[in-house]
Amino acid sequence: MKLTLALAAAAFMAAGPALADLVVPNMSYRTGPYAANGIPYADGFNDYFSLLNERDGGIGGVRVAVPECETAYNTERGVECYESLRPSNPLVLNPLSTGITYQIIPRASNDGIVIYTPGYGRTSAKNGSVFEWVFNAPANYWDGASVAVKHALEVEGGDLNGKKIALVYHNSAYGREPVRTLEELAEKHGFELVLLPVDAPGQEQKSQWLQIRRDRPDFVIMYAWGVMNQAAIQEAVNIRFPMDRFIGIWWSGSENDVRAAGAGADGYKALTFHGVGRDYPIYDELQQYVYDAGRASGAGDQAGTVLYSRGVYAAMVIAEAIRKGQELSGEAEINAAQLRDGFEALEITAERMEELGLPDFGQPIALSCENHGGDGLARLQQWSAGDGQWSLITDFIEPDAEVLDPLIEEDSAAFAAESNITPRCG
Amino acid sequence: MIYREAGDFKTGYRADGQTFPIRLDRWGYYAALAVAFGIIPFVINNYWANAVLVPFLIYAIAALGLNILTGYAGQVSLGTGGFMAVGAYAVYKLMTSFPEVSILIHILLAGGITAAVGVLFGLPSLRIKGFYLAVATLAAQFFLVWLFNKVPWFYNYSASGQINAPTRTVMDIAVTGPTASAPAKYLVCLVFAFALAWLARNLTRGSLGRKWMAIRDMDIAAEIIGVDPLRAKLSAFAVSSFFIGIAGALLFAVYLGAAEVGEAFGINKSFLVLFMIIIGGLGSIFGSFAGAAFLVVLPVLLKNVFVGGMGWPTDLAAHIELMIVGLLIMVFLIVEPHGLARLWSLAKEKLRLWPFPH
Numbered sequence: 001m002k003l004t005l006a007l008a009a010a011a012f013m014a015a016g017p018a019l020a021d022l023v024v025p026n027m028s029y030r031t032g033p034y035a036a037n038g039i040p041y042a043d044g045f046n047d048y049f050s051l052l053n054e055r056d057g058g059i060g061g062v063r064v065a066v067p068e069c070e071t072a073y074n075t076e077r078g079v080e081c082y083e084s085l086r087p088s089n090p091l092v093l094n095p096l097s098t099g100i101t102y103q104i105i106p107r108a109s110n111d112g113i114v115i116y117t118p119g120y121g122r123t124s125a126k127n128g129s130v131f132e133w134v135f136n137a138p139a140n141y142w143d144g145a146s147v148a149v150k151h152a153l154e155v156e157g158g159d160l161n162g163k164k165i166a167l168v169y170h171n172s173a174y175g176r177e178p179v180r181t182l183e184e185l186a187e188k189h190g191f192e193l194v195l196l197p198v199d200a201p202g203q204e205q206k207s208q209w210l211q212i213r214r215d216r217p218d219f220v221i222m223y224a225w226g227v228m229n230q231a232a233i234q235e236a237v238n239i240r241f242p243m244d245r246f247i248g249i250w251w252s253g254s255e256n257d258v259r260a261a262g263a264g265a266d267g268y269k270a271l272t273f274h275g276v277g278r279d280y281p282i283y284d285e286l287q288q289y290v291y292d293a294g295r296a297s298g299a300g301d302q303a304g305t306v307l308y309s310r311g312v313y314a315a316m317v318i319a320e321a322i323r324k325g326q327e328l329s330g331e332a333e334i335n336a337a338q339l340r341d342g343f344e345a346l347e348i349t350a351e352r353m354e355e356l357g358l359p360d361f362g363q364p365i366a367l368s369c370e371n372h373g374g375d376g377l378a379r380l381q382q383w384s385a386g387d388g389q390w391s392l393i394t395d396f397i398e399p400d401a402e403v404l405d406p407l408i409e410e411d412s413a414a415f416a417a418e419s420n421i422t423p424r425c426g
Numbered sequence: 427m428i429y430r431e432a433g434d435f436k437t438g439y440r441a442d443g444q445t446f447p448i449r450l451d452r453w454g455y456y457a458a459l460a461v462a463f464g465i466i467p468f469v470i471n472n473y474w475a476n477a478v479l480v481p482f483l484i485y486a487i488a489a490l491g492l493n494i495l496t497g498y499a500g501q502v503s504l505g506t507g508g509f510m511a512v513g514a515y516a517v518y519k520l521m522t523s524f525p526e527v528s529i530l531i532h533i534l535l536a537g538g539i540t541a542a543v544g545v546l547f548g549l550p551s552l553r554i555k556g557f558y559l560a561v562a563t564l565a566a567q568f569f570l571v572w573l574f575n576k577v578p579w580f581y582n583y584s585a586s587g588q589i590n591a592p593t594r595t596v597m598d599i600a601v602t603g604p605t606a607s608a609p610a611k612y613l614v615c616l617v618f619a620f621a622l623a624w625l626a627r628n629l630t631r632g633s634l635g636r637k638w639m640a641i642r643d644m645d646i647a648a649e650i651i652g653v654d655p656l657r658a659k660l661s662a663f664a665v666s667s668f669f670i671g672i673a674g675a676l677l678f679a680v681y682l683g684a685a686e687v688g689e690a691f692g693i694n695k696s697f698l699v700l701f702m703i704i705i706g707g708l709g710s711i712f713g714s715f716a717g718a719a720f721l722v723v724l725p726v727l728l729k730n731v732f733v734g735g736m737g738w739p740t741d742l743a744a745h746i747e748l749m750i751v752g753l754l755i756m757v758f759l760i761v762e763p764h765g766l767a768r769l770w771s772l773a774k775e776k777l778r779l780w781p782f783p784h
Contacts, residue, residue: 028740030740030741030744031741031744031745031748035741039741068739068740069733069740070729070733070740070741070743070744072744074689075682075684075685075686075689075690076481076682076690079476079477079681079682080476080477080726080729082476083472083473083476083477084473084477084730084734086472086473087473098586099588099684099686099689102586102588102590102684102686103682103683103684106590106603106604106683106684107604107683109604110604110605111604122586123585124585171575171688172587172686172688172689173586173587173588173686174586176585176586176587177585177586179585180585197575199688200688200689200692298741411585414584418590418592419592419593
């Protein structure tokens with residue numbers, strides 16, 4: 001057994017990517033309870049890098065290798081993935097799991113590997129002076145909570161005094177992230193916050209919705225993932241909760257989540273930080289270089305969906321940061337430290353997005369040593385069950401920095417004290 | 427021919443009653459120890475430590491603990507995940523409250539705290555048996571996970587409810603936290619696994635272990651011959667929980683480094699450890715190690731063969747891996763319902779007669 005294991009390990013090491021490549025691993029989950037959401041994201045991530053490799057020969061003339069590792073959204077498999085990827089000198093990791101992110105932040109910071117967690121992960125990593133290696137632009141969980149409340153304010157004509165907002169959340173690190181922010185916002189705007197945790201994986205939430213039926217909150221905000229999304233939307237339909245007062249975070253706003261509930265889900269709202277659909281010029285190129293060439297990742301049937309778009313978005317930001325890192329260092333084959341510098345000098349303007357074939361796809365991003373999280377803008381999309389598609393209903397909304405900044409300061413200071421980090425950035 | 431007792435004379439009761447009465451077995455045991463302590467620490471790398479050996483040793487400790495309760499004392503438990511969580515949160519609170527005390531002491535204390543909690547949840551075993559007890563321990567599992575989610579004091583009021591293991595050292599060498607080296611992590615787990623396996627072996631062949639087995643085989647008969655069921659059952663719960671608590675503490679502090687109770691210590695963990703002892707062999711020290719190896723090492727091996735060696739897509743490999751492990755569990759249990767330990771002892775019986783079987 002030992003011998004076969006040793007052989008397998010040797011085979012594994014030999015099969016790793018060639019050293020000359022830029023290594024950007026895809027820590028995906030195509031199995032397990034969250035596979036329905038993990039697959040489109042992983043496909044979008046892979047396809048964008050395939051496009052760069054096929055069309056431009058990589059980034060700055062160096063091909064990008066995207067080794068995939070299956071985590072099944074499980075932290076123990078995440079550790080295994082991290083250790084198996086580490087010998088190939090990855091530039092950046094994107095684990096798509098808040099639990100795995102929390103776990104690898106100390107390790108990757110020690111080993112000098114960038115972590116990029118768009119829209120998830122540890123929110124206070126926005127403070128780059130404490131979290132040197134972690135980036136979570138363009139928006140984080142707390143931004144999302146604040147934007148959702150702002151939208152509620154807008155619907156109610158600017159006053160939430162005496163209103164009731166319920167938070168239905170996945171009872172894990174991910175779901176608990178916005179609780180503190182919403183508590184602060186409740187104090188500021190005078191609404192009552194009702195917390196309704198749902199245990200993973202989240203199929204069973206009858207009692208939570210019974211309570212919503214009884215309490216009749218004015219808005220329900222949801223932080224769910226995987227099967228919990230579908231179950232929650234179905235339950236909301238069952239109790240005839242008004243769908244336009246039901247706002248999901250961006251992880252609760254994909255086609256998979258609303259389709260199951262049929263016509264009843266019409267009008268459901270979700271946050272997003274990027275566009276959706278195939279009406280972007282980049283899809284012509286993806287069609288030509290990737291789909292038609294038979295290089296599409298997975299089954300190739302996810303293009304244009306919400307989570308596929310998010311995978312493309314994450315890959316696009318990473319690619320731009322690599323480009324910036326190459327520009328700053330003057331070398332084509334950069335290392336993780338040079339990529340970190342690239343991220344810290346990253347500037348993606350609206351014009352640049354247009355050049356990339358993604359006009360108005362996302363907000364402009366400008367990062368710095370202190371700010372690893374961008375401006376945190378988000379917009380709302382609404383589901384139309386008749387057409388079977390999402391449409392954007394607001395422009396980008398700015399989160400309430402007055403409430404969020406002190407919270408980020410406090411949480412990152414706690415991490416700095418816990419891990420003996422002296423804040424950098426002069 | 428090679429593996430036999432002929433010529434291996436015992437001159438006293440001590441020699442006759444030793445754990446490995448056959449010379450070749452004894453040599454094999456010493457050789458395994460020499461390799462584990464003398465060679466592996468010098469050649470181990472991060473992948474082998476963090477993906478293979480550290481989880482194997484930690485699950486072996488948990489399986490030993492559950493084997494004492496279920497295999498030796500006959501009390502079915504589905505609360506292993508919850509008890510591991512007690513160990514993990516105990517060590518977290520201890521290591522953050524008293525950073526100057528050695529982490530090894532904290533791990534032992536975490537085991538002790540878990541033992542106390544285990545005794546508390548073992549009390550119903552005095553009245554209920556079998557499947558009903560399993561349900562009572564299942565309640566412990568859900569209650570403990572709920573408790574660690576609900577009370578922010580346990581996770582030091584962190585925003586997300588995650589607990590993170592800070593760096594702690596043994597003789598100035600980091601064993602927890604991001605700077606801990608592969609040999610350090612491996613050796614800490616190995617020392618605990620070795621010491622606890624040695625303890626388990628000696629407990630189970632002494633008077634305490636005989637009381638547990640008497641209770642397991644027939645509790646009324648045991649009571650008639652003078653075994654106090656209260657003491658026997660509660661001591662089994664205490665010792666078992668002590669082992670499981672240490673496994674939970676190591677799992678959190680040394681292996682994962684960060685944990686979240688619902689994900690890391692959910693009901694799945696209870697089943698995983700129960701499957702380990704069923705596949706490995708109930709009532710066997712070797713079986714605890716074999717079962718842990720089967721369920722921890724085999725999936726990693728298959729993943730490396732399929733994805734690394736054969737270049738399959740990761741999702742296909744993950745699905746095939748589940749099917750193969752499931753199939754092997756069924757095959758092993760059909761071929762030998764008493765687990766890998768029984769297969770091993772049958773193989774040894776055959777070897778003793780080889781090459782002249784009757």
